[in-house]
Amino acid sequence: xxxxxxxxxxxxxxxxxxxxxxxxxxxxxxxxxxxxxxxxxxxxxxxxxxxxxxxxxxxxxxxxxxxxxxxxxxxxxxxxxxxxxxxxxxxxxxxxxxxxxxxxxxxxxxxxxxxxxxxxxxxxxxxxxxxxxxxxxxxxxxxxxxxxxxxxxxxxxxxxxxxxxxxxxxxxxxxxxxxxxxxxxxxxxxxxxxxxxxxxxxxxxxxxxxxxxxxxxxxxxxxxxxxxxxxxxxxxxxxxxxxxxxxxxxxxxxxxxxxxxxxxxxxxxxxxxxxxxxxxxxxxxxxxxxxxxxxxxxxxxxxxxxxxxxxxxxxxxxxxxxxxxxxxxxxxxxxxxxxxxxxxxxxxxxxxxxxxxxxxxxxxxxxxxxxxxxxxxxxxxxxxxxxxxxxxxxxxxxxxx
Numbered sequence: 001x002x003x004x005x006x007x008x009x010x011x012x013x014x015x016x017x018x019x020x021x022x023x024x025x026x027x028x029x030x031x032x033x034x035x036x037x038x039x040x041x042x043x044x045x046x047x048x049x050x051x052x053x054x055x056x057x058x059x060x061x062x063x064x065x066x067x068x069x070x071x072x073x074x075x076x077x078x079x080x081x082x083x084x085x086x087x088x089x090x091x092x093x094x095x096x097x098x099x100x101x102x103x104x105x106x107x108x109x110x111x112x113x114x115x116x117x118x119x120x121x122x123x124x125x126x127x128x129x130x131x132x133x134x135x136x137x138x139x140x141x142x143x144x145x146x147x148x149x150x151x152x153x154x155x156x157x158x159x160x161x162x163x164x165x166x167x168x169x170x171x172x173x174x175x176x177x178x179x180x181x182x183x184x185x186x187x188x189x190x191x192x193x194x195x196x197x198x199x200x201x202x203x204x205x206x207x208x209x210x211x212x213x214x215x216x217x218x219x220x221x222x223x224x225x226x227x228x229x230x231x232x233x234x235x236x237x238x239x240x241x242x243x244x245x246x247x248x249x250x251x252x253x254x255x256x257x258x259x260x261x262x263x264x265x266x267x268x269x270x271x272x273x274x275x276x277x278x279x280x281x282x283x284x285x286x287x288x289x290x291x292x293x294x295x296x297x298x299x300x301x302x303x304x305x306x307x308x309x310x311x312x313x314x315x316x317x318x319x320x321x322x323x324x325x326x327x328x329x330x331x332x333x334x335x336x337x338x339x340x341x342x343x344x345x346x347x348x349x350x351x352x353x354x355x356x357x358x359x360x361x362x363x364x365x366x367x368x369x370x371x372x373x374x375x376x377x378x379x380x381x382x383x384x385x386x387x388x389x390x391x392x393x394x395x396x397x398x399x400x401x
Contacts, residue, residue, distance in 0.1 A: 009033040012069035014037065029388070068088040110395045176213075248305075257278070328361070
């Protein structure tokens with residue numbers, strides 16, 4: 001920091017939903033910053049020499065106190081390490097790519113993650129400067145959003161769900177497996193999607209089971225013939241991703257299918273789902289501008305968490321409450337640590353419970369509105385100002401501004 005204790009940040013800018021709110025709140029906090037938006041693509045682990053050279057030039061001429069980004073980018077981490085400048089990475093995806101592990105040990109890194117299980121995994125691997133902090137919501141901005149009469153007509157619904165249905169990527173894996181392997185994974189999926197509060201798939205993907213799949217796909221099918229070193233850990237992560245998507249897909253299909261038979265249910269997703277015959281498919285909705293309008297106009301907003309977010313609060317939860325919407329969600333450990341079930345939001349404990357609670361609160365309007373109002377008030381403590389203030393104090397000290 002300079003002599004006047006003011007801070008100057010360099011912000012790596014990319015197409016992240018939280019980006020505009022971060023920049024807006026930095027201005028509100030009177031923290032000086034500049035942005036760099038050189039394209040790195042979607043691969044966070046890529047080491048891009050051109051990007052690194054240019055970032056070094058900017059850092060050497062800008063008198064910056066730290067670099068900040070949403071999610072962790074290896075090229076940024078390498079540059080900050082070599083230039084000996086703190087790198088503040090705020091992870092809003094979960095899990096982050098395993099490929100970033102090669103750069104995660106740099107002492108200049110300060111990685112903040114929102115899921116305690118991910119925090120425990122990284123610290124258990126021996127990485128320092130890993131911190132846990134929930135995500136944030138800009139209630140002030142969301143309160144300013146108003147719906148026109150036409151928008152109210154378009155977005156009003158008994159129940160809405162905004163999220164990915166994940167297609168059937170799992171089929172691509174199944175087609176490569178033996179009958180035993182198919183049966184084993186099918187058993188995991190059928191058990192896991194009915195269990196809340198615990199994600200055991202990773203523990204059940206033993207080294208022996210994963211190594212057998214890796215060896216066969218490398219030797220018999222040539223599946224990874226272009227890869228030089230396919231580790232058991234990387235194959236486990238790949239299988240976990242596909243299985244997690246399938247577990248999440250099946251839970252979402254069951255809940256949405258059941259509810260849509262009884263109520264007007266709008267689905268905002270990338271692709272129409274042929275197995276959902278009764279939903280009103282609405283396509284995608286812009287996260288920054290129109291998604292809050294969905295939350296405001298829907299009597300019930302569903303959150304069905306992606307299964308690899310083990311205990312943390314996904315951004316959708318905070319955004320629904322921040323917009324003043326009524327939240328009906330699956331159980332997440334950190335949610336009950338920070339909010340009052342049945343007072344600030346409603347938590348379901350099974351698919352049958354989700355259906356029963358949706359029915360109840362559609363019939364009890366006053367209770368539903370009171371819970372939505374309570375959640376809207378309670379979520380304000382997860383403001384960007386509060387969360388970023390904690391991060392900056394951790395990295396730069398209490399006198400950063």
